[in-house]
Amino acid sequence: MRSLSQEKTIKTTTDIDSLRSEIRDKSVRVIDVRREEDYKQNHIPTAVNLPLANLLSDDSPERVLKIFNSLGIDDETRVVVYDDTFGALASRVAWTLEYIGHSDVSLLETTYSRWKSLGLESETISPEIQSKQHSLRLKPEILATSDYLEQSKEKKDVLLIDNRERLNYLEQHIPGAISLPYRTLAKNDKILRPKEDMKRLLDNRGISGDSEIITYCGSVGTLSGLAYYALKSAGLPNVKLYVRSFKEWKNLKKPLEKQEDANYWDLSAE
Amino acid sequence: MTVSDLKQPHSDSVRPTINWARVEEAVDFAKTVKLYRQGKYDDDSFRRYRLQHGAYGTRMTSDYAMVRIKLPAGEIYPQQLEKIAQLSEQFSIGSAHFSTRENIQLHWVVLEDVSEIFRGLAEVGLTSREACGNSVRNVMCSPLSGVCPGEEFDATPYALATAKFFLRNPMAQSLPRKFKFNFTCCEKHGMVRMVDVGLIPQIKEIDGTAQKGFKIFLGGGLGNRSFVGHQLEEFTPEEDLIYTSIAVLRIFDRLGDRKNLARNRMRYLVNDMGWDAFQNLVFKERALVRATQSVVTQLDVDFTPSEIKRPIRVTDESGNPNPDGYARWLKTNTEKQKQPGYRSAFITLEAGDITANQLSALGEIVSDYSSEGKARVGFNQNIALRYVSEDDLPRLYSRLLEVGLAKSGSLTMTAPIGCSGTTSCNLALTNSHRLAKEIQRKFLELRLDEDDDLRDSTIKISGCPNSCGQHGIATIGFFGGGGRVGKEMYPNYQMLLGGRSDGETMLGLTCTRIPAKRVIPAILKIIELFKKYKKPNDTLKEWIHRIVNEKEDSEIKSILDLRKIMDQLAVPPTKEDDPDFYSDYGSDTSYHTKTGKGECAA
Structure with a gap:
């Protein structure tokens, strides 16, 4: 049997109460991925700030490693990431950590707005951080590139999932992709649907653990990053993120597919 | 986001x-x-x-x-x-x-x-x-039922009871075709003569007591061929509502055409049989239903009134008491209710x-x-x-x-109806949906909503002859098709005039074909002519009504006179002069008609 030990112990999302007790026990590194000015106003106690834009300005493994080192994260550090954009930005940061070989990372189950609206504790000071040394053990099995996508065309049992909004998908998408808009992934105040709910939805769509699944979205892998975790939360073992997503695909002038002969944009009230 | x-x-x-x-x-x-x-x-x-x-x-x-x-x-x-x-x-x-x-x-x-x-x-x-499908479709009721100053009583509880009775009812699961009920508040707000069963609430004095009941219209409907419904009888007492509904449905179920899907709505049956024969059959069937239905078969009408309670708001109560545009909105979007101190806002x-x-x-x-x-x-x-x-x-x-x-x-007339057209429908020939939006934007820009003469007129657009956009009951109605110059095609609309759905319900008469990109100028031209020839206190709706009924005495006496003027707008330019003419709204490529299979008849 495949080793399930990691997936078993590390949950995709962390609930609010667990995070609060981990914070009290000082057994977690919390990352706030909002903009610096938002972070400075207030944030979850002990959280460090890593604005997504900062990470994306150069997300080569070497630089990313430096960033995480400076945030006091080594191989053993338990990490929880949160944002205020329904989990999409947090997902992108969490995925990056996973990619450089970190295993113990989860998403906070809800957004910072929700945390605040529940009247939970926050603070304005930035914690003192001691730099740590993380090793670099890349996990290429969770990354998809455009070349990889091209090679996968011929393979059976590879599912490509487009997480952009439906109208964008109808207008153009990577050939063979199916549409699962990122909005489908959340439920009420949670960034992800409950596991059973998610499994039912995927099962209806014929998305199962037998396939290799690649997610993509518009440009930098945030919405599809959230989908990456949604699929993992439903227990699907083999998920990859096409991190450069549709923007790169289009720039490379790769083939596109569209829904022809219908003026669907005119149904939108935007 | x-x-x-x-x-x-x-x-x-x-x-x-x-x-x-x-x-x-x-x-x-x-x-x-x-x-x-x-x-x-x-x-x-x-x-x-x-x-x-x-x-x-x-x-x-x-x-x-x-x-x-x-x-x-x-x-x-x-x-x-x-x-x-x-x-x-x-x-x-x-x-x-x-x-x-x-x-x-x-x-x-x-x-x-x-x-x-x-x-x-x-x-x-x-x-x-x-x-969807061959069932009793959504039971409609006027949005003003219960608040309309012209109504005799609120039909809403009856509409809800009828919906409850037929939803998942075995007798309505496999009809020859779809079947529609419309309840309304009063004649003015209409929509009862262009549906399978249309009902207007009515109170009649019988032996000194006020008896609630309905005026029932049968066999109307809009579609590839449209018909105006017939009034069943002077007055149908409320206890007969269910028996009449069941009787009509049973007749349709038994005699409706299950083979020819293109003409199997009940209106065709009524038309083929002739109204008198159909009416007689309904009376007979109703007597039978009344005599044979078990006592438990009745409408579950809930008369519990809605609680009317002014909401307590926690939101900001300050702000400008007369915001910009308010007077215009008040005039063109709200109606006084019969209950003093309240309005309905659309x-x-x-x-x-x-x-x-x-x-x-x-x-x-x-x-x-x-x-x-x-x-x-x-x-x-x-x-x-x-x-x-x-x-x-x-x-x-x-x-x-x-x-x-x-x-x-x-x-007002500046809120046209447009069916979904080529945005999603298999049968559509034109982008009627977008055209409705274009007309609205233009007419609001021209502030036509503030013109009292135009207020009671309507514009309704379908993307094909099948009437989902209700073009047949519009003052100015359009349905889509393709026009052709040599090998080139362009989106085109058949224009109908004088349709209405109130007490004087009639179907619009065909005027002429207007290319999609000329529809807005065509409507503006009609308004211009109306302004020129109108009588004092005239409305566009009344003026057009006189024209289509040949009762107008000015220079434009008939729909043919109008047609002559409108046809000048319909002349296609060459593709070199005006390429835009040859593409539909929402598309930058040359127009061509493309349709799939409809499912109305499935």
């Missing part, structure tokens, strides 16, 4: 009183789609099943469906608005569409996700069951479309401003908030303004 998923519902909003949903239908639908995809269900059976559950096909693809959510009697509650907002973001295009028959449609839904929508709807008591949508954000905001606005705590969907791809205290109107307007829902003109 929005946060509607992460929002908490209003705690004190009024809850729905009727649960139309059955969650097991969601489970069954998911299972059936799987079987169908595995080839264990043939196309025809699956299509029938899908339509029976309210999922319609989509233009040029079998991967997507349109889910038509029924709002019986047009009632919708805040939590239902919020839920539909969420569902449209999750499974549709982030916008929802209000239809002309008090349904809300979610388009471009992946077939495999339809069951998830059913689940979501079940959480708030809504269903799409029998919204929301102007563009061809019935609304974003998820707006729907969600509307849920809150209904809670905050309607003293009955719910809203009513209208006959014209719109929605009304009723029991708005007159003092609250300026603040309501400001709130609507914030979410882009304060456009004026809802109750």
Whole structure:
């Protein structure tokens, strides 16, 4: 049997109460991925700030490693990431950590707005951080590139999932992709649907653990990053993120597919 | 980007009183789609099943469906608005569409996700069951029933009871074709003579006591061929409502044409038999039904009145008491109710479309401003908030303004109806949907909504001859088709004039063909001619009515006279001179007609 030990112990999302007790026990590194000015106003106690834009300005493994080192994260550090954009930005940061070989990372189950609206504790000071040394053990099995996508065309049992909004998908998408808009992934105040709910939805769509699944979205892998975790939360073992997503695909002038002969944009009230 | 998923519902909003949903239908639908995809269900059976559950096909693809959510009697509650907002973001295009028959449609839904929508709807008591297919479709009721100064009594409880009686009723599961009930408030607000069964509430003095009942019209309907309904009898007492409904349905079920799908609505049966024969048959059948139905077969009419309670708002009560545009909006979007101190406020949508954000905001606005705590969907791809205290109107307007829902003109000619057309429908030949939006934008820019002479006129557009856009009952109606110059095609519309759906219901008469890109100038030309020839206190509707009935005495005496003038607008330019003429709205490529198979007759 495949080793399930990691997936078993590390949950995709962390609930609010667990995070609060981990914070009290000082057994977690919390990352706030909002903009610096938002972070400075207030944030979850002990959280460090890593604005997504900062990470994306150069997300080569070497630089990313430096960033995480400076945030006091080594191989053993338990990490929880949160944002205020329904989990999409947090997902992108969490995925990056996973990619450089970190295993113990989860998403906070809800957004910072929700945390605040529940009247939970926050603070304005930035914690003192001691730099740590993380090793670099890349996990290429969770990354998809455009070349990889091209090679996968011929393979059976590879599912490509487009997480952009439906109208964008109808207008153009990577050939063979199916549409699962990122909005489908959340439920009420949670960034992800409950596991059973998610499994039912995927099962209806014929998305199962037998396939290799690649997610993509518009440009930098945030919405599809959230989908990456949604699929993992439903227990699907083999998920990859096409991190450069549709923007790169289009720039490379790769083939596109569209829904022809219908003026669907005119149904939108935007 | 929005946060509607992460929002908490209003705690004190009024809850729905009727649960139309059955969650097991969601489970069954998911299972059936799987079987169908595995080839264990043939196309025809699956299509029938899908339509029976309210999922319609989509233009040029079998991967997507349109889910038509029924709002019986047009009632919708805040939590239902919020839920539909969420569902449209999750499974549709982030916008929802209000239809002309008090349904809300979610388009471009992946077939495999339809069951998830059913689940979501079940959480708030809504269903799409029998919204399509050969069943009793959504039972409509005037959005002003209960508040209309001209009505004799409120038909809403009867509309809801009729909907309850027929939903999932075995007698209505496999009719020859679809079957529609419309209840209204009064003659003026109409829509009862162009439907299978139309009902106007009426009170009659019988032996010194006031007896409630209805004026019932049968055999009307719009479509490829349209007919005006016939009044069954002088007065149908309320206890006969159910017997009459069952009798008519049984006759249709027995005699309706099950072979010729193109002409099997009940109106064709009435037409073929002749009204007198049909009427006699209804009387006989009704006597039979009355004598043989068990005593438990009756309408479950709930007369509990809605609680009218001015909402307590925690939101900001300050602000400008006379915001910009308020007077115009008040005039063109609100109606005085028979209850003193209250108005009904109609929301102007563009061809019935609304974003998820707006729907969600509307849920809150209904809670905050309607003293009955719910809203009513209208006959014209719109929605009304009723029991708005007159003092609250300026603040309501400001709130609507914030979410882009304060456009004026809802109750005027500047709010045209446009069916979905080539945006999603398999049968459409033109983008009628976008044309309706273009007309609205232009006419609001010209402030035509403020012109009292135009107020009671209507513009209605269908993308093909099948009348979903109700072109036959419009003052100025259009239905789409293709025009041709040599090898080149261009989008074209047949223009009809003088249709109406009130006490003097008649179908519009064909005037001439107008190319899509000339429709706006054509309507403006008609208005210009009207202004030139109108009599004092004349309205456009009355002027056109006189012309089509050849009772006008000015220079334009008949529809032929008008046609001569309008035909000048219809001359196609060469493609070199005006390439835009040869493409439809919403498209930059040359126009060509392309249609798939319709499902109305499935």
